[in-house]
Amino acid sequence: MSSTPAPVQPPSVDPMYPGAPPDLPPAEARSTRGPKNRRNLLAAAPAAAYLVAFLVIPVVVLLAYSVLTAGFFTVTGPLTFDNYKDALQSNLTWELGRNSLIVGGATALISVAIAIPVAYWLRYHAGRWQMPIMFLIALSMFASYLVRIYAWRTILGTHGVLNTVLMDLGIISHPSSLFIFNQTAIVIAMVHISVPYVMLVMFAAFRPIEPRYLEAARDLGGGSLQRWRRVILPLIAGPAISSFIFIFVLASADFVTPQFLGGPGDAMLGLNISQEFTASGNWAAGAALSGIMLVAYGLCFLIAAVGLRLTGLNKIRWTT
């Protein structure tokens, strides 16, 4: 790529080794300013347009709804914060929020915990099976979300596969209804749906960690536990935490799975929002709940981002 030479600070020379190549200035100083930046700005335009159309405008509309007075399937003036006050004072909000937190947290945690060892195995031990298996994992994402939820219903249901097998084995004498219509069933189905996504991300996270890094750690006396603790986990922390938040957001806001696999007390915030917008016609209340969730998710992201930045794990700069 041709570019106008930009002014950079003169490289310093290592005083102990005047013959050595000059020390490079820190990466921050190396980034160039000037005409190149304007071109970068232009290149960012499609992404910016996308964000405005699909993130900024909907969020602004949503936030506008949340501070207007509720009508029936409409919102009108005047501006008010009552929607937020009502939502935060309602016991239902907190109960559903707790369910969202449990289901979202458990789903995200289990998904990441499954994906990491599988991705590790794929990266270092699968050999020629690596790509076929990755393909099968990607293929499993092609099955419809609803089909997979129904599949779990036929597995976990009172007359489902699990009960039949357990009865045939003589472990139980009557069909058990313990497997379905509870949070465990919701989490099982959501983990099933989420794991392939996390696996793709984690596999990509392992890719730059060439075996030689683990060999160097071994050579320096690092046993298996130390290699995980001091090399692998820090190097995959960014993608792992990102996947956790991604799945947490998707799972905790889900309003379909609880309806099919959950019990009466297992609804989550997403279901409530959906009902405010459809059944109750209280758009302002739904928008305020959405606003609260947006803030909560924003906080999660912020905590993760600050944590990664403080530990310096937000940007791993690979050298050859």
Add this chain to the structure above:
Amino acid sequence: MAEVTQADRPGGALAVEGVTQRFGKTTVLKGIDLDIAAGEFVGMLGPSGCGKSTLLRILAGLDAPTGGRVVLDGTDITATPAEKRPINTVFQRPTLFPHLDVFENVAFGLRVAGASRSELNEGVGEALDLVRLGHLARRRADELSGGQMQRVALARALVKRPRVLLLDEPLSALDLKIRLELEAELRRLHHETGATFIYVTHDQGEALSMSDRVAVFSEGEIAQLGTPRDVYAAPQTSYVARFVGDANVIPVEVLAVASSTARLRLASTEAEAPCPAGVEVGPAQLVVRAESVTLTEAAGGLRGRVIDQAFRGTRSSYLLAVEGIERPLRAEVPSTAFGGEGVEVGTDVGLAWAPAAARLIPADPVAPPAMEAAA
């Protein structure tokens, strides 16, 4: 840290006993026997694919051999995993941990061993001083030059006070200038630490200049083991003669052996050469280094036609086609010869060398290993 301790000598004595390595149907090491003395600097020289790096990985404990034993100071360590061996490695690429700065990279080996804070600071400080990088302790790997990265990798290995340090072509990715600097650095570190150094390289210059002894590898075997001078001056096979110093290897016919001198037929001429023990009348090979060959304008004797020539400063090199010899011969003569004008391509010249500069070796058992294919 070290299971084998011998406080008085830092370097470990390593014995490789009949080590073989097979990957599927490919035999990479065909039974290596090698005794390395405590504190020795041994170079393992050979083209890529000759098995030298495979052996190094076995010594490091990163791969298990198919057969044979590795013995360190009398203790069989063949089954000891890499993380428990008092042996550390500097790899071809520095392989610094990208999430750690220079200090933490060097500290890695001490941290995993559970060192205290003061041990850590002292050890890392010492190791960084050893490679003269104390002032860069807080740099990240991507803020270092290639040579600096490799010096950090050295410090990271040396901080463990290894009894044996393995070096796997650590300079091959660096510029010539940095390479020469680090060569001197390595000799100094070997002297200062007293550890046993095993240095794998395909560069004969590095192997000859640093090592106490050189093992020349060929297709999974040690073709010759000896001091650099020995291997250079007295190659035992045509493979070693060609790989170390790129000597001319000329097929000859030994006509008569008289005490220490042999009479030979060389192309269309007859010549004499010192005769080492074991040479009999019949086919043999004569090793003549390019720098031993002189070019003359005199008639008679061995003659060849210049087919290529290159001026290299103080010396000029020539490639000469000689009738009756399949491979062209190489000659390196002072550039001041022939009045400083050089010899043009296509000119017929006489070739000569002092009889003592030539070395007679047995004929290759079958076809000589093709250098082009090996490299």
